[in-house]
Amino acid sequence: MPKIFYVLLLGALFLNFNALTAQNNSTTIIGKVVEDNGMPIEFATVLIANSSDQKPIAGTTTLEDGGFSLETTASNFYIEVSFIGFTKKTIENPTIVDGKIDLGTVTLSEDSQQLDEVVVEGQVSQTVFKLDKRVFNVGADLSSTGASALEVLNNVPSVNVSIEGAISLRGSQGVQMLINGKPSVIANEQGNALGTLTADMIDRIEVITNPSAKYDAEGTSGIINIVLKKDEKKGLNGSVTLNTGVPNNHSLGLSLNRRTEKFNLFSQVGFGRRTFPSDNETENRNLLDNSYVSSIGQSDKNETFFNLILGTDYHINDLNVLTLSGNFAYEWEKENSNADYSTFDSSNSLTDSFHRNELTTATNPKYSYELQYKKDFEGNEDQSLLLSATGNLFAKDQSSDYNNVTSFGDDEDALQQTRTDFKQAEYTFKADYTHPWAEKYTIETGAQYQINDVANDFAISDFINGSFVENADFTNVFEWVQKVLGVYSTAAYEGDKWGIKLGVRFEDTDVGTLLQNTNTRNDQHYSNFFPSGHTSYKVSDDFSLQAGYSKRIFRPRLWDLNPFLNIRNFNNRRTGNPDLLPEFTDSYEITSIFKVGKTSMNLGVFYRHTEDAVERVVDIIVENDTQISISKPINVGTDNTTGIEFNAKYLPNNWLSFTNDINYNQFVREGNYEGTAFDFTGDQWSTRLTSKIKLPANFDIELTGNYQSGYRTLQSEISDNIFMDFGARKKILKGKAILNLSIRDVFASRISESITTTNNTYLRDFSKRGRFITFGVSFGFGKGEAMEFSGQKHF
Structure with a gap:
């Protein structure tokens, strides 16, 4: 028993020594990622990869203020910062000072070519069926144009928007307009706010020509429900x-x-x-x-x-x-x-x-x-x-x-x-x-x-x-x-x-x-x-x-x-x-x-x-x-x-x-x-x-x-x-x-x-x-x- 005890104790001390040595050799990387206009980018990806084989070593995403911090024990690596729609930035052979790499402010520029490719690859508006409705999913063919909600509605099958902004369904007016499934001040026909919604904000439009019992029995023209994206931009x-x-x-x-x-x-x-x-x-x-x-x-x-x-x-x-x-x-x-x-x-x-x-x-x-x-x-x-x-x-x-x-x-x-x-x-x-x-x-x-x-x-x-x-x-x-x-x-x-x-x-x-x-x-x-x-x-x-x-x-x-x-x-x-x-x-x-x-x-x-x-x-x-x-x-x-x-x-x-x-x-x-x-x-x-x-x-x-x-x-x-x-x-x-x-x-x-x-x-x-x-x-x-x-x- 004493021999076994000493063996285990020596092993623990050895492992602890290696851990302490590794910690002493670790490098902390900090910085902040922003757009060209200085606004922080949240959820940008910061990746550490091996310089020899380009395999990932560690990574993280930026916080609300664009800041990030991560550690690595590697000695031969490069840093890559990226975000969808922006040009990727790579930092080769970063300088280490007292076990720390301070990248300062990393600025990413929008990549217009990449954005165009996203549009081409198939975010096309399309209509699908649900049980009691037709769902018009707003794709990049509309959202990339900056169109207003009125213009998006004018692209939905069976829906028409008149010169004055009056909305009709199958040629009949009196359509009930909803935002996220409920009446809203934005969709109120007495107001002018519907045009302030853009296609970029709209996830889908639900067209209900034959409403179920969940909805008001009033009206025969049907219901149009605009579902907005759960926008997480802070x-x-x-x-x-x-x-x-x-x-x-x-x-x-x-x-x-x-x-x-x-x-x-x-x-x-x-x-x-x-x-x-x-x-x-x-x-x-x-x-x-x-x-x-x-x-x-x-x-x-x-x-x-x-x-x-x-x-x-x-x-x-x-x-x-x-x-x-x-x-x-x-x-x-x-x-x-x-x-x-x-x-x-x-x-x-x-x-x-x-x-x-x-x-x-x-x-x-x-x-x-x-x-x-x-x-x-x-x-x-x-x-x-x-x-x-x-x-x-x-x-x-x-x-x-x-x-x-x-x-x-x-x-x-x-x-x-x-x-x-x-x-x-x-x-x-x-x-x-x-x-x-x-x-x-x-x-x-x-x-x-x-x-x-x-x-x-x-x-x-x-x-x-x-x-x-x-x-x-x-x-x-x-x-x-x-x-x-x-x-x-x-x-x-x-x-x-x-x-x-x-x-x-x-x-x-x-x-x-x-x-x-x-x-x-x-x-x-x-x-x-x-x-x-x-x-x-x-x-x-x-x-x-x-x-x-x-x-x-x-x-x-x-x-x-x-x-x-x-x-x-x-x-x-x-x-x-x-x-x-x-x-x-x-x-x-x-x-x-x-x-x-x-x-x-x-x-x-x-x-x-x-x-x-x-x-x-x-x-x-x-x-x-x-x-x-x-x-x-x-x-x-x-x-x-x-x-x-x-x-x-x-x-x-x-x-x-x-x-x-x-x-x-x-x-x-x-x-x-x-x-x-x-x-x-x-x-x-x-x-x-x-x-x-x-x-x-x-x-x-x-x-x-x-x-x-x-x-x-x-x-x-x-x-x-x-x-x-x-x-x-x-x-x-x-x-x-x-x-x-x-x-x-x-x-x-x-x-x-x-x-x-x-x-x-x-x-x-x-x-x-x-x-x-x-x-x-x-x-x-x-x-x-x-x-x-x-x-x-x-x-």
Whole structure:
């Protein structure tokens, strides 16, 4: 035993001596890695390799401030510093002083060639199926261009963004926009912030044309969910954008983001001025005696706007995040409108005419806020609890002055005034819980309570005996309150090739309206179940199928219910209907995705059956021997719509791409109104072809051609449309700055025209907006990318 003890003791002393000797011969390497602009680079790789065989010896990554420290006992080595997108730097034969190598500040420069190679190698935007949605993964072909979220959306199959920034899905507006699966001040249609998101910030866009029970049953157009990247850039990042355009489209936007380990502070401020000109024509013809009234005019709506977003994410710990954000916007509106009205008798002779001038001013304050708490669960990254409360408040204080000057005939000149005091508040409280188990199964459950409270005070005053007197027949004080409680549950199985998701949603609705002028109340209460079912099957890597069903509802809004008469064109008036009932739609669809060579395609068919379908119907009245057309919405019966959708993207090489969307639908309407049958059939189709060309010197060009066919409604024929958009973009300063030129409606060919015909009247409405040209400069600083602040208006 003593011999064994001494042997072990000597061995331990020998090993300890070797360790001490090695430690004395070790070398410590320190330094800091930064960009050309001096900003630190986090997670850069620092590698020590053998000079003889280039094999790695040791390595580390840089910290938040770009600093690093590591040790080695090797004597023959070199040091290599690298980071994705930057030129690698190698230090041969470094000098050792007192067992330490101090590299000081190591500066890495961006490698534009390497970045280009990343784009070429296949980060191409593509669409894939999930159980109840299509997912458009944003690749480098978009993110490398510095495109805004609006432009990215315009590249998503089935989605279209209009000149004014209005978003439609399969040709239908009223799309519900979400950010990271929930309503957000950024996606609020009353704001201007969506254009501040860039493709670099977007991970994917989920298109839900047939939403499951998890989502609101409201609306038939579907849902678009923008999922942002989990950006880990720390420090101060930001971007500034300056836009100018014809007609007036001038804006300045500044975005700032400060990220630390616990907090992510974000803000965006923008202000500017924009103009929306329009040429307008109407013709109201009495088919019984062939007399008619025509009007020809122009208008320009000018808006000066200010927009501010502030928010923070507070990471309580790795599993709990608290988010608070708010949006304040303010608009000053001024609109000038001029029109010449002429009345002709049955022999086409002018009987009287007058010139109508309108000046409208308005102020629109807007407030939005969001408080959200998200809890993840340890051991399962897909299990989560989300609680949120959002609020949106909007007000409009508007007044209009009308001056009618007789140019022919015996009518006297007339002055009129209108005023509008409008207030809208919307509050939403949500709770969502997701629980996956056994890897392939998931249960979702949750609840939502939404309150809409709207009041509109409108009055018309006539100038009589030297002063303005309110016209009691047109004064309107209308209140609308809607409360909806929803509860849902879904269960899903998703395997490698096949999956299914079933769910049901229950919604209880309370609606109340009050017309204060007559103290007329109209209250409705209804409760409904909304089932849903979705399935998908992956036949191969190049071919997948998806099928889905959901029940939807369209609830009438304020302007659908308010018996308000718009006098802007006194001969053609629009009003609401307080007795209007909601629409209920059963929606079915089957969709496929398949790839052939360099072409990816999406083919789908859908069918929608709607009960209590809403349609605007024109009634004719006579006032002072003048024929007046009044349109209002009514429930006319059932509507059956069958459609086909085809999307294709072709990438012949890395500098050219073509994308084509084709939508066709046929509808059959069966119904009656006041004893008159309103059965009719019609169809509608549209197509969009986009070509993108990458030129040398970081130039990108985009051409988009659009065609929307004419179609008919219950009483009207809507004219077709053909127009083209153009865009050009150039990156400068190694991508830190972007120059952007866009021309919407290049040939000024986009119009809005409807012709309504009844047994004894013919009504034509026509308007044209014209060409919009915008030039923008964006610059990113810190670790921020160059962004675009669009300044677009969302109607």
